[in-house]
Amino acid sequence: MRMDVFDTVRGVQEKISELKQQGYGIGFVPTMGALHRGHLSLVDACTRDNEVTVVSIFVNPTQFNQREDFEQYPRDLDGDIKKLGEAGANIIFTPAEKEMYPEPDNRVFDFDGLDKVMEGKHRPGHFNGVAQIVSRLFDIIRPHRAYFGEKDFQQLVIIRNLTSQLNLDIEIVSCPIVRESDGLARSSRNVRLTEKQRKHAPKIAEAIHKARDLAGDYSVEEVIQSVTEHVNNDPYIDVEYFEIVDEKNLQPIETWDDAYYKRACIAAWVGKVRLIDNVPYYF
Ligand code: AMP
Numbered sequence: 001m002r003m004d005v006f007d008t009v010r011g012v013q014e015k016i017s018e019l020k021q022q023g024y025g026i027g028f029v030p031t032m033g034a035l036h037r038g039h040l041s042l043v044d045a046c047t048r049d050n051e052v053t054v055v056s057i058f059v060n061p062t063q064f065n066q067r068e069d070f071e072q073y074p075r076d077l078d079g080d081i082k083k084l085g086e087a088g089a090n091i092i093f094t095p096a097e098k099e100m101y102p103e104p105d106n107r108v109f110d111f112d113g114l115d116k117v118m119e120g121k122h123r124p125g126h127f128n129g130v131a132q133i134v135s136r137l138f139d140i141i142r143p144h145r146a147y148f149g150e151k152d153f154q155q156l157v158i159i160r161n162l163t164s165q166l167n168l169d170i171e172i173v174s175c176p177i178v179r180e181s182d183g184l185a186r187s188s189r190n191v192r193l194t195e196k197q198r199k200h201a202p203k204i205a206e207a208i209h210k211a212r213d214l215a216g217d218y219s220v221e222e223v224i225q226s227v228t229e230h231v232n233n234d235p236y237i238d239v240e241y242f243e244i245v246d247e248k249n250l251q252p253i254e255t256w257d258d259a260y261y262k263r264a265c266i267a268a269w270v271g272k273v274r275l276i277d278n279v280p281y282y283f
Pocket of ligand 1: 030031032033037038039041042147148149150151152175176177178179185186187188
């Protein structure tokens with residue numbers, strides 16, 4: 001099947017309904033573009049599971065809480081389309097802002113507190129914006145399956161919640177974090193790091209992995225404190241938060257026995273670039 005690129009809702013919907021009528025399974029990967037191997041791992045998983053892979057590229061203004069971050073967000077549409085062609089995607093949806101939001105979206109979602117911690121706490125309104133765009137995209141594409149990265153772990157939990165609130169018959173598939181060879185989680189924002197900052201950034205991943213080994217000997221509070229101090233000692237990095245949470249409700253744990261499925265989540269500034277990472281602590 002060849003690859004088609006659409007920038008209108010009508011165009012992509014007509015194509016998808018034609019393919020659905022032929023009985024094809026539709027998989028969907030929403031992205032904001034500036035694609036790297038993390039995104040492409042989602043596309044790979046999607047092409048393995050589905051006859052048709054749809055990828056959207058849209059830098060969604062409603063999920064940015066800082067205008068500057070939205071404006072500085074890297075964009076490379078031609079490069080993205082080429083990468084997606086090589087990865088075997090079939091349909092690319094690249095709407096303009098007016099096409100996605102012909103009217104302002106004033107919907108307010110309730111995630112039962114899942115959006116009040118970590119990213120939600122430090123980026124007010126972020127997850128409401130994510131829910132606005134993902135619910136619109138789901139409504140347009142109506143996929144059988146949709147693929148999300150564990151890189152944005154809180155987002156993944158919130159999307160599962162959204163899908164169940166809206167009673168959508170969409171299977172949410174999660175994919176592990178893809179890292180650079182030095183451990184740094186791949187992110188579209190990494191290209192904004194200077195050479196020096198890029199050299200220091202892997203310390204974020206290193207610390208949250210190493211902290212797992214301290215768990216046997218230290219309390220949760222001590223581990224959090226020592227990781228935060230260790231990362232903050234690097235003159236190029238400032239930790240915004242480091243939390244160890246229960247994967248189900250995203251609430252911070254107080255003792256190691258509070259949950260079996262725990263996740264250490266970190267956000268840190270490297271210069272003007274905000275990076276996030278996480279790692280499971282299953283014990
Ligand atoms: P974004 O373009 O940043 O909105 O990301 C689109 C999707 O790719 C989201 O589901 C992300 O979680 C996922 N993603 C981004 N970076 C990575 C990575 N390094 N590994 C796995 N998935 C990722």
